[in-house]
Amino acid sequence: MLNISVIIPVYNASEFLEKSVASAMQFEEVKEIILAEDQSTDNSLEICRKLASQHSKIKLFQHPDQGNHGAAATRNLGIEKSSGTFIAFLDADDYYLPNRFDAEKKAFNDQQIDGVFGAVGIEYLTEKGKQEFQSKFNDVSLTTVNYPAEGKEVFKGLLGLTSKNFGTFFHLNALTVRKSALQKNHLKFNEVLRVHQDSDFIIKLAYHCYLKSGIIDKATGVRGIHDDNRITKIIKYSPQYNERQFLFWNSLYEWSKKNISDPDAKQHISLQKKAFELSVKKGFSKMTTLFGAILKDPKILKTKYRFTYTHL
Known part of the structure; x- marks a missing residue:
């Protein structure tokens, strides 16, 4: 039993x-x-x-x-x-x-x-x-x-x-x-x-x-x-939501660096973390950093955080 x-x-x-x-x-x-x-x-x-x-x-x-x-x-x-x-x-x-x-x-x-x-x-x-x-x-x-x-x-x-x-x-x-x-x-x-x-x-x-x-x-x-x-209580894509999502994905990111060998999983977690890291930025800094991230890896546009002009 x-x-x-x-x-x-x-x-x-x-x-x-x-x-x-x-x-x-x-x-x-x-x-x-x-x-x-x-x-x-x-x-x-x-x-x-x-x-x-x-x-x-x-x-x-x-x-x-x-x-x-x-x-x-x-x-x-x-x-x-x-x-x-x-x-x-x-x-x-x-x-x-x-x-x-x-x-x-x-x-x-x-x-x-x-x-x-x-x-x-x-x-x-x-x-x-x-x-x-x-x-x-x-x-x-x-x-x-x-x-x-x-x-x-x-x-x-x-x-x-x-x-x-x-x-x-x-x-x-x-x-x-x-x-x-x-x-x-x-x-x-x-x-x-x-x-x-x-x-x-x-x-x-x-x-x-x-x-x-x-x-x-x-x-x-x-x-x-x-x-x-x-x-x-948390409104989706609000500053509070984005901050908490960043902390979540950052936790997985730091863990993945030491534990995961699967390249697809590591990339996915890294992109999610980067997307929500960008989401908490504001104004011109956010726009320039976002465009740089897109140029580096366009897959970031397919993460759970959907970038729109309202987020910029």
């Missing part, structure tokens, strides 16, 4: 936390639930303490200084404190469905497989949250991929380097990974990134480890969409 540690980073999630924890408690395979609390300003810490006192498998941890360090550092804390053979993640405002670990039970019989990922559904908890989410992501019912994949196909698919459209990123809530694989490859969340640290982690994980798709055609967990979801 699987031995799973579920890591739940907790920050201002008092409204949702008990449902989230209960959804993980239902599984016999879940041996511990780690609540990594990040100096909430609501009563989340009190709820964590109550839950930990009621159930022996629920364990509460805080940062050594009991401060606020962000989602990346808080997930790293959870990984550090975990004792399970496998690690799964769950956001404190989301919850698992009963089929969450069905694919894992079979897949992890193969010792080659380091991680399994699946699909996550959406539940709109507020009308404002729904409008903000749909304005950015349209009416997407599942966060998943378009076809089964494993091994290097997952890494290339996440970067958009496959012949077929791999689809969107799979969500961290639907990932289960061997802890030994993280330790062997020294994989942690980049604590510099306040957003996109999950995407950064997933791409690096897909390169270093052997991942396999599990249930991708129906939800294994549910994301709660509400007024305070950080990812929906």
Whole structure:
């Protein structure tokens, strides 16, 4: 039987936390639930303490200084404190469905497989949250991929380097990974990134480890969409969006210089990083630098950042 540690980073999630924890408690395979609390300003810490006192498998941890360090550092804390053979993640405002670990039970019989990922559904908890989410992501019912994949196909698919459209990123809530694989490859969340640290982690994980798709055609967990979801607050191609995209691609770029041998992947990451680096420039400096970059490599015009006159 699987031995799973579920890591739940907790920050201002008092409204949702008990449902989230209960959804993980239902599984016999879940041996511990780690609540990594990040100096909430609501009563989340009190709820964590109550839950930990009621159930022996629920364990509460805080940062050594009991401060606020962000989602990346808080997930790293959870990984550090975990004792399970496998690690799964769950956001404190989301919850698992009963089929969450069905694919894992079979897949992890193969010792080659380091991680399994699946699909996550959406539940709109507020009308404002729904409008903000749909304005950015349209009416997407599942966060998943378009076809089964494993091994290097997952890494290339996440970067958009496959012949077929791999689809969107799979969500961290639907990932289960061997802890030994993280330790062997020294994989942690980049604590510099306040957003996109999950995407950064997933791409690096897909390169270093052997991942396999599990249930991708129906939800294994549910994301709660509400007024305070950080990812929906950022307007696409706004200065804030471009800056955060640059930090994300720069993280991958610095990592790729030491780890990646695939020339297509290295070039793709480099171009994305350069494109968003240019996007945060302004005025004449931006225009001249952009034209120089286009002359050097026209492929930069095909990156995720679309250059138009309004961006200049």
